[in-house]
Amino acid sequence: MKCDKCDKPAVVHEVTISNGQKKEIHLCLDHAREAGVSMPGQQPINKLLSKFSSSGKPAVMAPRCPECGTSFAQIRQNSLIGCAACYDTFDEPLGRFIERAQAGATHHVGRGVDQESSKSSRRREERQLMRALENALNREQYEKAAEIRDRINQLSAELEPRPEEAHDGSEGSDQ
Secondary structure (H helix, E strand, O other): OEOOOOOOEOOEEEEEEEOOEEEEEEEOHHHHHHOOOOOHHHOOHHHHHHOEOOOOOEOOOOOEOOOOOOEHHHHHHHOOOOOHHHHHHOHHHHHHHHHHHOOOOOOOOOOOOOHHHHHHHHHHHHHHHHHHHHHHHHOOOHHHHHHHHHHHHHHHHHHOOOHHHHOOOOOOOOO
């Protein structure tokens, strides 16, 4: 590659993507210095180290929504979803974020819930918890899995009538 400003060999290659447009700049050493581009050997060590995570691998850029370009960090900061595609893009972290923000209440139950809709709501919650339990086990998050298991057991106990409630209560008294 040759420098965009002269015919010397380019030593700096910069690719910028802005508004979906890709722009490439190729500069020789002289024009790179003129433009204020620092050379790799001239970078302070802290800048060089900041490009790496603690594991020694290059830091990974946070995912962005393919439709609007919003990152999850922006959603968390502004509490605003960028577009409809953000729901699919950030499904898992968004679910956790909403659950924390709503203190675990992820479904609207409305006023005066009758017995049947309350049971169906509990069954729906139990199904969601089963999926969350499976996910936690797959990720080897055993403490979280135990909490979820306990909540599932609690819901199951609420849904199934107890043996003493199934009868009229006259049994078991010796009088």
